[in-house]
Amino acid sequence: MRSKILSNEAAINKCKELAALVNLHTDGKGNGAHATAINPLVFTRECDPPAAIQGVSEPLLVIVVQGEKEVLLKEEGYRYGVAQYLVVSVDMPLSGCVVEATPSQPYLGFKLKLDSAQLCEIIAQTNLNISKKESVRGWFISDADPPLIDCAIRLTKLLETPQDISFLAPMIIREIYYRLLMGEQSEAVRQIATSGSNMQRIAEAIKRLKADFAKPLRVEDLAEQANMSASSFHRHFKAVTSMSPLQYQKQLRLLKARQMMLAKDVDATQTAYKVGYESTSQFSREYARMFGAPPIRDIERLRIEAVA
Numbered sequence: 001m002r003s004k005i006l007s008n009e010a011a012i013n014k015c016k017e018l019a020a021l022v023n024l025h026t027d028g029k030g031n032g033a034h035a036t037a038i039n040p041l042v043f044t045r046e047c048d049p050p051a052a053i054q055g056v057s058e059p060l061l062v063i064v065v066q067g068e069k070e071v072l073l074k075e076e077g078y079r080y081g082v083a084q085y086l087v088v089s090v091d092m093p094l095s096g097c098v099v100e101a102t103p104s105q106p107y108l109g110f111k112l113k114l115d116s117a118q119l120c121e122i123i124a125q126t127n128l129n130i131s132k133k134e135s136v137r138g139w140f141i142s143d144a145d146p147p148l149i150d151c152a153i154r155l156t157k158l159l160e161t162p163q164d165i166s167f168l169a170p171m172i173i174r175e176i177y178y179r180l181l182m183g184e185q186s187e188a189v190r191q192i193a194t195s196g197s198n199m200q201r202i203a204e205a206i207k208r209l210k211a212d213f214a215k216p217l218r219v220e221d222l223a224e225q226a227n228m229s230a231s232s233f234h235r236h237f238k239a240v241t242s243m244s245p246l247q248y249q250k251q252l253r254l255l256k257a258r259q260m261m262l263a264k265d266v267d268a269t270q271t272a273y274k275v276g277y278e279s280t281s282q283f284s285r286e287y288a289r290m291f292g293a294p295p296i297r298d299i300e301r302l303r304i305e306a307v308a
Helices: 002-026 116-126 146-160 162-182 186-192 198-211 219-225 230-241 245-264 268-274 280-291 295-307
Strands: 032-035 041-046 053-057 060-066 068-073 076-081 084-088 092-100 107-113 139-143
Touching: 002 041, 002 060, 002 107, 002 146, 053 245, 060 068, 060 146, 068 107, 068 139, 076 084, 092 245, 107 146, 116 162, 116 186, 146 162, 162 186, 186 198, 198 219, 198 230, 198 245, 219 230, 219 245, 230 245, 245 268, 245 280, 245 295, 268 280, 268 295, 280 295
Parallel strands: none
Antiparallel strands: 032 041, 041 107, 053 092, 060 084, 060 107, 068 076, 068 092, 084 139
């Protein structure tokens, strides 16, 4: 217990160093996500807790280096703060919200997109044992240990010497992957890139769901693609995503509908049919349940907030 406390204190201290670096690269650039010269690396900065941001998250690592954030899934909230990290291992419809941020102490995040091919290569080199029988959840929150944060610091410092990025950044990113593979949530990370694992088979089914989200859902077809029975597929899908295939498709449709109405200025009736709904009243009910207001009011509110 004593060693865990000391490790946590060391991780928090290292986060202060990382926060100073992230602040240096985001100060004056406003709220939101900020790309860097290192392709998979993005910094996030929020000076005021904004409304929840909903979307489909790709596989990624997020370390909170200052402030606090909450991830929402099926109306349940999970908070994580300084020296904690979130890993999303499959495409997931998640809602994220910063809950602790001020202009003088903004929320700062270190975000790294994960590449399953690189993870697979490291797994092969290290001969790690993988369980393919039980499915694990496709996202998790854990405490970051000092070596992982040290990797994040070294990667961020490379932005000060751009000439070194092409050679050194891939090595540091590989070390970050190694740290995740050896960490307390190693099983979940390993299954991302393990051929034949239940998580990978579910991930492939999710890709098909995303591509065909507007079409009628046939669980039997997805189960056949995953080489599972319908009942087994349903069980493993829920274990990974915390929702049924139908619930997942519904969230995809509603998120896409919101994006369409914001970007293309199409009305709710047209949008409902475009994303696969046969009933506009059902679309409006489910939209309001997910976003807190009917389509017209929600889109008007979002446009006002964007201008403000």
